[in-house]
Amino acid sequence: MHGISHGRQRAIRRFLYGASVALCLCVWLLPLAGIALTSLHSIDELSRGNVWTWPRPVQWSNYATVLQGSRMAQFVANSVLVTLPTVALTILVSAMAGFALAKHPFGGNRLLLAMFVAGNLVPFQVLMIPVRDLVIALGIYDTRWALILFHTAFQTGFCTLFMRNFIREVPDPLLDAARIDGAGELRVFWFVVLPLIRPAIAAVSVLVFTFVWNDYFWSLVLVQSDAVRPVTAGLQSLRGMWQTSWNLVAAASLLAAIPPLAVFFVMQRHLIAGLTYSAAPEP
Amino acid sequence: MEDERGRAASPVSRPAARPRHVGVSTVVLLAPACVLFALFVIYPIVASVRLSLYDWNGVGEMTFVGFANYRELATDPVFRTALGNNLRWLGCYLVAPIVGLALALLLHRAAFGMGAVRSLFFMPFVVSQVVVGLVFGWFFNTRFGLFNGLLQSVGIGPVAPFDSEVWSLYPMIVAGLWPQIAYCMILYLTGRTSVAQDSIDAARVDGAHRWSLVRYVIVPQLRPVHFIVAMVCAVAALRSFDYVMIMTLGGPHDSSTVLAYYMYEQTFVATRYGYGAAVAVVLLALMSAIIVALLWRMFRHER
Numbered sequence: 394m395h396g397i398s399h400g401r402q403r404a405i406r407r408f409l410y411g412a413s414v415a416l417c418l419c420v421w422l423l424p425l426a427g428i429a430l431t432s433l434h435s436i437d438e439l440s441r442g443n444v445w446t447w448p449r450p451v452q453w454s455n456y457a458t459v460l461q462g463s464r465m466a467q468f469v470a471n472s473v474l475v476t477l478p479t480v481a482l483t484i485l486v487s488a489m490a491g492f493a494l495a496k497h498p499f500g501g502n503r504l505l506l507a508m509f510v511a512g513n514l515v516p517f518q519v520l521m522i523p524v525r526d527l528v529i530a531l532g533i534y535d536t537r538w539a540l541i542l543f544h545t546a547f548q549t550g551f552c553t554l555f556m557r558n559f560i561r562e563v564p565d566p567l568l569d570a571a572r573i574d575g576a577g578e579l580r581v582f583w584f585v586v587l588p589l590i591r592p593a594i595a596a597v598s599v600l601v602f603t604f605v606w607n608d609y610f611w612s613l614v615l616v617q618s619d620a621v622r623p624v625t626a627g628l629q630s631l632r633g634m635w636q637t638s639w640n641l642v643a644a645a646s647l648l649a650a651i652p653p654l655a656v657f658f659v660m661q662r663h664l665i666a667g668l669t670y671s672a673a674p675e676p
Numbered sequence: 677m678e679d680e681r682g683r684a685a686s687p688v689s690r691p692a693a694r695p696r697h698v699g700v701s702t703v704v705l706l707a708p709a710c711v712l713f714a715l716f717v718i719y720p721i722v723a724s725v726r727l728s729l730y731d732w733n734g735v736g737e738m739t740f741v742g743f744a745n746y747r748e749l750a751t752d753p754v755f756r757t758a759l760g761n762n763l764r765w766l767g768c769y770l771v772a773p774i775v776g777l778a779l780a781l782l783l784h785r786a787a788f789g790m791g792a793v794r795s796l797f798f799m800p801f802v803v804s805q806v807v808v809g810l811v812f813g814w815f816f817n818t819r820f821g822l823f824n825g826l827l828q829s830v831g832i833g834p835v836a837p838f839d840s841e842v843w844s845l846y847p848m849i850v851a852g853l854w855p856q857i858a859y860c861m862i863l864y865l866t867g868r869t870s871v872a873q874d875s876i877d878a879a880r881v882d883g884a885h886r887w888s889l890v891r892y893v894i895v896p897q898l899r900p901v902h903f904i905v906a907m908v909c910a911v912a913a914l915r916s917f918d919y920v921m922i923m924t925l926g927g928p929h930d931s932s933t934v935l936a937y938y939m940y941e942q943t944f945v946a947t948r949y950g951y952g953a954a955v956a957v958v959l960l961a962l963m964s965a966i967i968v969a970l971l972w973r974m975f976r977h978e979r
Contacts, residue, residue, distance in 0.1 A: 413782070424815065425803075427815070428814075431814075439820075486708045489706070490709035490710070503975075512713060512718065514963060517915070517936070518935075518939040519720065519724045521724075521943065522723075522724060522952065522953060523719065546712035547716065547717060549712055550713060550717065577701065578705065582705065603802050606804070607802075607804040607805065610918065613921075629806060654799065672907070
């Protein structure tokens, strides 16, 4: 008798817990649900105030309109063409520096590390005018390279620390074995270190992908033409074009949000590992 | 020849090839990172500090004016508004650790589908601030926003936060809180797993109830996470720019501007590059307190 009531009590508890989690989640995701529904409504429906009803019929054509009737596809492609090279370059540059800092003891090692970490917290506005002048002087203003080079430089700061700490755990005998065989440091880096630090590479890639894809500030400051403008800045310019067509702006917003969301769902463990680390860097 | 600690007694001889000092290979490995960082981060900081001592419209002659830009900032009412708004932003962001901790405690439990639920809660963090700003701009829109719909359902008349010099700041903070809470939640969830289970069990044996368990065992043990979360929120509050650019453009009448946006506006709209740089330097000075705290924490463990 006692056992049954105890079991029932537990069942009720479990149900209440599940219900409260479900309720919190619904409230939490309301903004995303709102934008998803808006993107599937016709504009007539929306102007009658029916955001929260299921659209009938579902207006998939909004997405077609966005992709064919605007430069949205171009903006998404621009973001890809900025983000992927930045991720690749950042991994290479930060892993190289991380290797040197982890396995080549020299004076100033610590200082360099502190500088990289501190630089990563500097407000963008302090860099804005000189960086803009610099890319103009380099002749790469309003090109993808302006964004790629800047993002690589900025992200390298933190990623170097991350790589360095990971590479420090690589056992020295592994490196020495390659050195005995006559491999130079660059070959050791390429053939021994890089294959061993795949988890760090995964964390850095997904972290840098998310930050760079979502960057808005530098997309405003370093480029201006539609041919190179990333999707964040592109979205804002489309909003001006579609002043009252909220369904189109919503569809475009979702399109801009999908790539980082997809990357997140595929690689979330790596993203969370990287984020936890970046918030609390260890020496 | 000195040897590495712990290896001195080892019979295994160390190969001579291991680099012991800065060699060509060290320089080659470090060069790309150092050159890029010096060019795009270190030099710009120095150049901005220098520029803040000049009067410059971005194209013409630069005139040295000493600390005139800073003296002007001291009496600039918009600058004061921006600074105040950054502090308000910071104050309101204190909600993020509290809600984030509550969510983390709620979602810590291992149950079926919990991993997926945590991911869904974390989702806002990976959505661009531009998109978040657009969504919350609609939510608080005077004419058709859901916010007014909710208010009307409880009998409160429509409000127009974006037309108010008092309230226009807050829809942006609410927008910013959404991903910020998710971030805090993830940090607490990660930290929560490192709270010693035996101390929780011991408290349970002593008859601690759920609330006192949280209050006296879990929350105190999360102290290192509290520090990190506070830093992360302070950095985010000082960095706020995207929401202002998307939602209010600092208006009405500069009432919702923040330092980062005011800097951008002074530079590109008012074309006062030197003055903008001075605002940026103030922002850097505020951020430096956080940078120093983080570096101190980071290197303290080593000693």
